[in-house]
Each structure stands twice: as structure tokens, then as C-alpha cells.
Amino acid sequence: VAVASLRLKGLSANERVLAAETAAANAALDGDNLREAYRSVPFSQQQITTALSLAGSQPGGLDRALLLQAAEAAAQPSLRAELVLVALEEGRADGLYYVTAQAFAPSILSLEPEPDLLWFAGSAGRALYALGKYEGANAWFDLARRESMISPQAQASLTTLWPYARLAGFSASDWDGSLAAWGLARNESREHIADLQTLLASAFEALGQAEMSDLSRQLANYPSGTWPEPNNNTLLALRDAADGNRRGEAILLSLITLAPKGTQHLHPRKLEAICSALIRLGYPEEARHLAIEAAVRAGI
Numbered sequence: 001v002a003v004a005s006l007r008l009k010g011l012s013a014n015e016r017v018l019a020a021e022t023a024a025a026n027a028a029l030d031g032d033n034l035r036e037a038y039r040s041v042p043f044s045q046q047q048i049t050t051a052l053s054l055a056g057s058q059p060g061g062l063d064r065a066l067l068l069q070a071a072e073a074a075a076q077p078s079l080r081a082e083l084v085l086v087a088l089e090e091g092r093a094d095g096l097y098y099v100t101a102q103a104f105a106p107s108i109l110s111l112e113p114e115p116d117l118l119w120f121a122g123s124a125g126r127a128l129y130a131l132g133k134y135e136g137a138n139a140w141f142d143l144a145r146r147e148s149m150i151s152p153q154a155q156a157s158l159t160t161l162w163p164y165a166r167l168a169g170f171s172a173s174d175w176d177g178s179l180a181a182w183g184l185a186r187n188e189s190r191e192h193i194a195d196l197q198t199l200l201a202s203a204f205e206a207l208g209q210a211e212m213s214d215l216s217r218q219l220a221n222y223p224s225g226t227w228p229e230p231n232n233n234t235l236l237a238l239r240d241a242a243d244g245n246r247r248g249e250a251i252l253l254s255l256i257t258l259a260p261k262g263t264q265h266l267h268p269r270k271l272e273a274i275c276s277a278l279i280r281l282g283y284p285e286e287a288r289h290l291a292i293e294a295a296v297r298a299g300i
């Protein structure tokens with residue numbers, strides 16, 4: 001989908017941006033073209049200069065367009081980071097986190113992970129892990145880990161990023177890297193944390209992090225109503241197809257297992273089955289991407 005095709009006669013700026021975001025959410029528009037759509041919205045210099053104070057005062061798509069233009073114009077790293085943070089939070093609230101992260105990726109990558117931006121480390125690292133930009137994400141995780149003994153902001157960022165660092169295959173074991181410690185640091189309801197721990201434990205085990213297997217088995221029987229129960233026959237068929245290296249069949253069964261909502265509310269057993277199958281078929285990076293996406297959509 002070309003941005004030019006979105007400039008249809010009679011469409012308002014908000015409708016054009018909404019069309020671009022919808023296309024991006026359905027993988028019909030890439031990040032470069034989405035940014036072009038955001039840049040095509042006419043804003044005054046006054047609006048760009050006061051973008052932070054205007055955030056939330058207009059439809060989400062226009063808000064993100066203004067925040068992107070302001071972030072690209074911002075000379076101060078702290079201001080650029082603040083603009084990106086607001087945009088990511090708005091995108092998450094609107095169910096467009098990946099779309100927003102795609103659009104703002106260059107702005108995030110333009111920022112150096114420095115102690116002055118510790119408050120931004122968790123958001124920056126999570127967005128980059130979500131996009132598969134592991135090198136940039138790991139730099140933010142390293143910053144949080146180095147500063148965690150002296151900075152509460154770094155500790156909070158470390159809590160945010162630790163699961164993603166593990167899912168991406170980054171060695172994060174220097175920190176007290178257990179799911180139990182992570183759950184305590186989240187300071188949320190016991191039931192919700194147990195749900196998230198179950199999801200992560202299943203992903204860790206599928207990705208070959210053997211030290212997590214005991215906790216994974218412990219949590220496997222946790223009765224949760226968060227996810228719809230998987231079809232055991234489909235999971236068994238998927239495992240059999242992967243064991244037999246029947247790639248086409250295994251991929252099809254993985255897609256069936258993901259239906260109808262993809263990684264949204266993905267049951268931990270489904271996640272473990274699909275990731276394990278992908279790894280056995282020779283797609284470890286795809287398995288990592290899937291696990292990270294499931295974590296993002298679960299609210300981790």
C-alpha cells in the first residue's frame with residue numbers, strides 16, 4: 001500500500017492516518033511508509049513545539065503523527081525520549097503498540113543509553129525487543145543492570161526488560177534472574193503475576209532455558225481463566241508433525257493453534273508447543289519473536 005493511495009479525495013487527515021495505521025497493523029504498510037503518513041499531516045510549528053502539552057487532545061492517530069514530527073525535530077535527547085514514551089503509551093492503550101514502535105524505531109535508535117535516560121530504558125528496550133532489534137535493546141538492558149544497585153529507576157527498568165532479555169537469548173543471569181524474584185518486583189496481584197509467570201516459564205522452557213524447567217512444571221497446573229484452553233489433539237498433531245520434520249503441516253498447525261486471535265491471550269501450552277515446534281524445524285529466531293510478541297501482548 002503506497003502512502004499516495006491513502007491521500008484519497010475527501011478524506012480528513014485523521015482518516016488518512018487511521019487508514020495508514022490499520023494497514024500497518026495488518027502488515028500491509030511498513031514502518032517507513034507509516035512514518036511518511038504521519039509526516040504528511042500538516043501541523044504548525046507552534047503545535048510541534050508544544051506537542052507534549054497537546055498530547056491526548058486529538059484522535060490517537062493524529063496525536064502520534066504530531067508526536068513523531070516533534071520527536072524528529074527535538075534537539076534534546078530527553079525531550080525526544082519523552083515524546084516517544086508518550087506515543088508508545090498511547091499506542092499500547094489503543095491496541096497499536098507494534099505499529100507505534102515501528103514508526104518510532106528510528107527515534108528510539110537515535111538515543112544513546114545513558115544514565116540521564118534511565119527513566120526511558122524500560123520503554124525503549126521493550127520496544128526494540130518487540131521489533132527484533134536485540135542489539136539496541138540489550139544496550140538499554142545493560143544500562144539498567146549496571147545502575148540497578150543505586151537507582152530505583154534502573155531497578156524498575158531491569159524488572160521490565162529481564163524477561164525480554166531472556167527471551168531474546170541475552171545472558172541476563174548476573175541479576176537475580178528468577179521468575180519468583182521478577183514476580184515480587186512487579187508488585188501486582190498474585191493471580192495476575194502467576195498468569196504471567198506461567199506464560200514466561202512455558203516460553204523459557206521451549207527456548208531451552210533448562211534452569212527454568214522446575215518452575216515451569218510447578219506453574220503448569222496453575223488454574224487460570226486468562227487464556228482459552230487449547231485443543232490437545234491439535235497440540236499433539238503439531239508435535240508429531242515437528243518431530244517428523246513435516247514443515248508445511250507443522251506451520252499450518254501452528255497457524256491453526258494461533259487462531260483466532262494470534263498471540264493475544266495465547267495459552268502458555270500453545271506458546272510452548274508452537275515455539276518448541278519452530279525450534280525443532282530450524283526456526284529459533286521465529287520462535288523468539290513469537291514468544292516476545294506473546295509477552296508484549298500479555299502486558300509484560
